[in-house]
Amino acid sequence: MNVIIHPAARADAQANLQRTVLSGVQFDSALQEALGDDSKFVAPAIDNGVLRLYGTNPGAKDGKRAKFAEISPGDIVAFNWNGAFRATARVVHTLESPAVAGLMHWGTFEVSGGAQQPFQLIYALTDVVALARPVRYDTMQTRLLGVGSGKFDNQSWNVITDARAAAMARELGTPTTPVRTAAPVPVEAPTAVDDADDTQTDIDRMARARREQARIRRHVVIGAQTECALCLRVYPSMFVWAAHIKPRSECSDAERNRVTDIGMAACTFGCDQLYEQGLLTVNASGLVIVADRGPATGAVADYLRQFVDTPRVCRAWDPANTHRVGFFAWHRTRAFTM
Numbered sequence: 001m002n003v004i005i006h007p008a009a010r011a012d013a014q015a016n017l018q019r020t021v022l023s024g025v026q027f028d029s030a031l032q033e034a035l036g037d038d039s040k041f042v043a044p045a046i047d048n049g050v051l052r053l054y055g056t057n058p059g060a061k062d063g064k065r066a067k068f069a070e071i072s073p074g075d076i077v078a079f080n081w082n083g084a085f086r087a088t089a090r091v092v093h094t095l096e097s098p099a100v101a102g103l104m105h106w107g108t109f110e111v112s113g114g115a116q117q118p119f120q121l122i123y124a125l126t127d128v129v130a131l132a133r134p135v136r137y138d139t140m141q142t143r144l145l146g147v148g149s150g151k152f153d154n155q156s157w158n159v160i161t162d163a164r165a166a167a168m169a170r171e172l173g174t175p176t177t178p179v180r181t182a183a184p185v186p187v188e189a190p191t192a193v194d195d196a197d198d199t200q201t202d203i204d205r206m207a208r209a210r211r212e213q214a215r216i217r218r219h220v221v222i223g224a225q226t227e228c229a230l231c232l233r234v235y236p237s238m239f240v241w242a243a244h245i246k247p248r249s250e251c252s253d254a255e256r257n258r259v260t261d262i263g264m265a266a267c268t269f270g271c272d273q274l275y276e277q278g279l280l281t282v283n284a285s286g287l288v289i290v291a292d293r294g295p296a297t298g299a300v301a302d303y304l305r306q307f308v309d310t311p312r313v314c315r316a317w318d319p320a321n322t323h324r325v326g327f328f329a330w331h332r333t334r335a336f337t338m
């Protein structure tokens with residue numbers, strides 16, 4: 001989970017925040033049209049016909065874009081002005097759209113060189129909270145002493161992706177458990193442990209896993225619709241997970257960094273879990289096969305039977321890709337036969 005620091009001190013930012021986040025805007029046909037395919041992904045954020053959106057500009061030399069790409073559903077936006085963090089919200093979906101920014105009448109921001117940029121890097125938000133007790137910057141800085149790189153900059157829009165994020169979320173009173181929504185995160189929620197060093201290690205590990213997941217997802221989930229590599233059904237992308245072909249926990253650092261080879265799209269309706277449990281795998285010819293030890297009757301058996309009745313070649317299978325062939329072989333010989 002990340003925390004996005006979003007300064008909103010300027011008068012226009014204050015007005016925009018009040019109007020399109022704290023009050024929210026009607027999800028009408030014009031907004032739906034401007035959102036296009038993103039409409040489906042913002043749907044969980046619509047409450048009684050009201051959608052809450054806010055955005056930032058790409059920045060000089062598009063400097064914010066890479067950071068923006070790090071944001072995942074479940075991340076927390078911390079709005080700050082006048083010396084304190086004063087409102088929080090949770091990200092449901094991110095999108096880039098000058099058209100939506102125009103429709104929101106957010107205006108533009110002048111970057112160095114004089115260009116006017118719309119606030120086109122947009123998040124759809126839920127769980128918007130105006131903090132009854134704002135958290136002052138100096139309080140937050142004190143709390144972060146010794147956490148990650150410590151200090152943060154309250155003047156600049158930024159995405160905190162390291163160990164500071166969980167500490168900031170706690171201080172802001174927002175739950176740190178990742179929410180499994182549009183781009184779910186394959187890490188366990190932080191568990192209470194006695195040893196502070198262990199907590200630190202867990203948080204670091206989670207942050208690293210989340211960054212890897214986002215990188216892999218960019219290669220396997222492209223656009224609003226994604227085909228599951230195992231059942232070959234096409235789902236809205238929010239129901240498709242970027243799965244590790246070889247379990248992440250078993251991968252070396254070098255293997256984890258093979259982001260173009262290690263991942264495949266797996267639907268959360270069953271294929272992702274069945275593959276993870278080793279009840280489904282991919283054989284040396286690329287066929288999706290079912291483990292003999294799977295149940296013979298019941299809902300899981302019904303699901304697995306489709307692969308027997310209608311054999312299919314895994315979409316992520318590529319005999320020319322030796323890395324991928326190796327990852328599938330690991331799964332077939334280790335996870336599948338357990």
Ligand SMILES: [Zn+2]
Nearest residue numbers: 228231267271
């Ligand atoms: Zn599937």
